[in-house]
Amino acid sequence: MGAELIIGIILLVLIVTIVVKSVVIVPQEWAYIIERLGRYHSIREGGPAILVPFVDRTRERVDLREQVVSFPPQPVITQDNLTVNIDTVVYFKVNDAKAAVYEIANYIAGVEQITTTTLRNVVGGMTLEQTLTSRDRINTALRGELDEATERWGIRVARVEIKAIDPPPSIQNSMEQQMKADREKRAMILTAEGQRESAIRSAEGNKQSQILTAEGAKQAAILAAEAERQSEILRAQGRRAALYLEAQGEAKAIEKKFAAIKAGKPTPELLAYEYLQTLPQMAEGEASKLWVVPSDFGKALEGFTRMLGAPGEDGVFRYEPSPDDGTVSKPAEDDGVEDWFDTSSDPEIAKQVAAATAAAQQEVPPVGSDVPPVPGTEVGTGGAASPAQLEASREVPGIGLPDGAQGHPNGQEQRG
Structure with a gap:
């Protein structure tokens, strides 16, 4: 059991x-x-x-999956005899398992050795600068060589990548110094460009400021000249009106005095007395430096009375006034003087003052932009009045006007 x-x-x-x-x-x-x-x-x-x-x-x-193998850094000599260490990564896939087992003892080691050999062949024909800047070219060359060499092993290389290229320490120091010099050079260039741009901007601003200052001074000078001209014109008009009124007053005084003398029928004695009263006043004039009195003063008075009067029955000369026909002489009236005493402001002057005020209150435009024209002024004159306006405003009122035109008291031309 x-x-x-x-x-x-x-x-x-x-x-x-x-x-x-x-x-x-x-x-x-x-x-x-x-x-x-x-x-x-x-x-x-x-x-x-x-x-x-x-x-x-x-x-x-x-x-059978795609495998990634990272190989250790491999020393490679470039065309310019510099040794660099290159790290590579290979992506491959086994398509034929039988060939991968029976055609090669260790296909991963075979891929590594072929990668190293091909890398040295490719990089050996390049300089260090070309090696550092031609990674795509190296990757493409490695992939082509590996794919062709590993095809009989049943392996397909999908991609080859270079992880790092490490030049010698001395070359790295030189490269760092070169890069530092390049960065300093670019910084100096950028600084110089900034200073140049700043200087240009400052010059443009100064230029614009000087232009605006000159335009303002020009406009102020034009307005001051226009104001002085208008004030001179107005003062001349005022003096003309004052002289006219004084002349009218003197004419009225002479008329009244002459009428009073005729109505009073003065005697030669009275006229002689008035003559003697006037002599000291004549001597008081600033232009009178020497006054000569004739020695035979009595005969001079006798001649004066003979001119003014006629002998009477008693032999005395008496003043004979001219016959009074009842008419009173009056000075002729002047036509067209009513406007001399008009105190209203000139519309043209008010318009120019308003245009100048608008130009002074206008905002200063930015640098480089066009200056907008001020209403009432011409473009390109800096806000001042146009030449036609200046020429028209220089006409003196009442003088040199065309036929049928009458001078306005404030300088404005009126046509009938």
Whole structure:
């Protein structure tokens, strides 16, 4: 009974072992190389696989996914005899598991060696500057060479990338100094450009300021000249009106005095007395430096009375006034003098003052922009009156006007 139990247990363990040996589960994207009695038999991919126990065995498990292998830095000599260390990364995929196992002993080591050899061949024909700036060219050359060399191994190289290119420390110091010099050069250039731009802007601002100052001075001078001319014209008009009124007053006084003398019928004695009263006043004049009185003063008075009067019955000369016909002489009335006494302001002057005020209150435009014209002025005169306006305003009122035109008291021309 005991021997049978032991035999049964042994058979059960043998059956379990056979089952375990005969069934293999292959993961997805993996390939198992199956050998039978030491020779290649088949390739089993994802899923269960049935093997003959103690006859079939799994030679190699090959990963069919794309693999990434980073190789250590490789020293490479460039065309200008400088040694640089280059790190590379290779992306490849096994397309034929049988070739990857039986055509080469270690395909990863083979890829590394081919990468190093090809890298030295490519970089050896370049200078250091070309190597640092031609990564795409190096990557393309490496991928082409590796893909061609690994095709018989059942491997496809998808991409080759260069991670880093490290030149010697001395070259790195030189490059850093060069880069520092380049940065300082660019900084100096930018600083000079900024100073140049600032100087140009300042010059433009000074130019614009001087132009505006000159325009303002020009406008102020023109307005001052116009104001002086208008004031002179107005003062001349005022003096003309005052002289006219004085002349009228003197004419009225002479008329009244002459009428009073005629109405009083003065005697020669009275006229002689008035003559004597006037002599001191004549001597008081500033222009009178010497006054000569005739020695025969009586005969002079006698001659004066003979001119003014006629001898009477008693032999005395008496003043004979001219016959009074009842008419009173009056000075002739002047036509067209009513406007001399008009005190209203000239509309043209008010218009010019308003234009000057608007120009003074106008906002200063930015540098480089066109100056907008002020209403009532011509473009390009800096806000001053136009030449036609200045020429028209220089006409003196009442003088040199055309036929049918009458001078306005404030200088404005009126036509009938």
